[in-house]
Amino acid sequence: MTEHEQTGLADDASAETATEGGTNDNRQPDRGTPIRAETVDAALDALHGEGMAGYSYAYLDEHTKREVRRATLKAIAIPGHQVPYASRPMPLARGWGTGGIQVSLSVLGPDDTFKVIDQGTDGSVNAANIRRLAEETANVSTTTDTTEADVIQTRHRIPEEVLCDDQLLVLQVPVTDPLRKVDPSDAANRKRHAHRNYGKMWVHLYENVVEWGEINIGASYPTMVAGRYLMSPSPIPRWDTPKLDDADHLSIFAAGREARIYAVPPNTRVKPLAFEDRQFTVERFPDRACHLCGSEDTFLVELSETRDGSDGRFQTCYVCNDTSFCEKRHSDPDRPKDHHLDREGVDWGPGTPDVPRTTADDAASERGESG
Numbered sequence: 540m541t542e543h544e545q546t547g548l549a550d551d552a553s554a555e556t557a558t559e560g561g562t563n564d565n566r567q568p569d570r571g572t573p574i575r576a577e578t579v580d581a582a583l584d585a586l587h588g589e590g591m592a593g594y595s596y597a598y599l600d601e602h603t604k605r606e607v608r609r610a611t612l613k614a615i616a617i618p619g620h621q622v623p624y625a626s627r628p629m630p631l632a633r634g635w636g637t638g639g640i641q642v643s644l645s646v647l648g649p650d651d652t653f654k655v656i657d658q659g660t661d662g663s664v665n666a667a668n669i670r671r672l673a674e675e676t677a678n679v680s681t682t683t684d685t686t687e688a689d690v691i692q693t694r695h696r697i698p699e700e701v702l703c704d705d706q707l708l709v710l711q712v713p714v715t716d717p718l719r720k721v722d723p724s725d726a727a728n729r730k731r732h733a734h735r736n737y738g739k740m741w742v743h744l745y746e747n748v749v750e751w752g753e754i755n756i757g758a759s760y761p762t763m764v765a766g767r768y769l770m771s772p773s774p775i776p777r778w779d780t781p782k783l784d785d786a787d788h789l790s791i792f793a794a795g796r797e798a799r800i801y802a803v804p805p806n807t808r809v810k811p812l813a814f815e816d817r818q819f820t821v822e823r824f825p826d827r828a829c830h831l832c833g834s835e836d837t838f839l840v841e842l843s844e845t846r847d848g849s850d851g852r853f854q855t856c857y858v859c860n861d862t863s864f865c866e867k868r869h870s871d872p873d874r875p876k877d878h879h880l881d882r883e884g885v886d887w888g889p890g891t892p893d894v895p896r897t898t899a900d901d902a903a904s905e906r907g908e909s910g
């Protein structure tokens with residue numbers, strides 16, 4: 540390198556430093572917003588001003604949204620196939636729903652209504668923050684009512700109320716490939732998917748039966764889509780898996796960390812893997828009902844609380860996991876899950892057909908039959 544070139548490099552470097560220093564003094568909204576505030580509220584107020592002006596509509600730039608929509612269309616065209624896409628960094632850590640947010644923000648328009656649930660509740664911190672991000676950057680209205688939402692982003696649950704053909708369900712996915720459970724090599728698993736070779740998964744299920752007497756998989760139950768691809772339905776409970784079969788709505792599964800999108804289009808056959816003599820069954824809650832609304836045909840979760848103040852002992856009771864529907868049932872205990880549809884008796888997961896609330900025994904046997 541000549542002496543002249545060296546000097547030139549040094550000059551460039553010093554010029555860059557000078558420019559950076561200059562920008563800091565006079566920062567534009569799109570180069571970062573200096574926030575000098577004493578309180579969090581004051582900082583948020585500052586952001587509501589010209590702070591948001593530097594962001595694109597729905598946070599992501601147009602090129603990214605097109606890229607995500609293109610991958611989504613491809614995923615719809617090949618049901619259950621994992622489509623790679625250029626996952627972007629989002630304003631939260633990967634593993635907290637970045638894939639789901641990228642899909643939601645790419646498809647939301649200003650006329651849409653957005654609902655976010657996390658483990659069945661609209662009120663969790665993560666759900667509330669994702670909802671606020673969409674509200675502030677995409678100008679969408681938000682709701683907690685499943686029947687009013689156009690786009691529903693969810694983690695770990697599919698709502699209890701039947702979804703319609705004008706609704707879109709976006710599921711957050713931590714681990715995309717169901718085969719990783721039986722072989723950690725993604726390269727080998729891609730070949731298995733290409734050849735529709737799922738023998739190793741069948742062996743895994745068989746070993747499961749030998750060890751436990753039944754297929755003992757709680758969530759992310761391996762599921763065949765349209766008779767072609769094996770898919771992880773994301774960590775939803777077995778209870779929710781039948782809701783994907785021949786559904787009216789479109790389901791999109793997105794993983795930000797693994798940069799993969801896959802989909803189940805409406806009216807697609809979704810069949811959980813099972814043996815002829817060891818059928819797929821959903822979770823059962825015999826003799827249990829929701830502590831708040833009395834429902835016996837919803838997915839219940841344990842809640843420990845003192846029910847009898849006299850002895851001060853903690854007793855385990857159960858409540859609906861879907862808080863939005865639990866509230867509706869609280870005011871109207873007989874409300875069916877398809878109350879908002881023209882037709883009745885819609886097949887939607889376990890326990891939905893016809894009489895939704897009977898005695899615990901009837902409900903349990905009904906669930907057993909439908910599973």
Ligand SMILES: [Zn+2]
Binds near residue numbers: 864
């Ligand atoms: Zn309830």
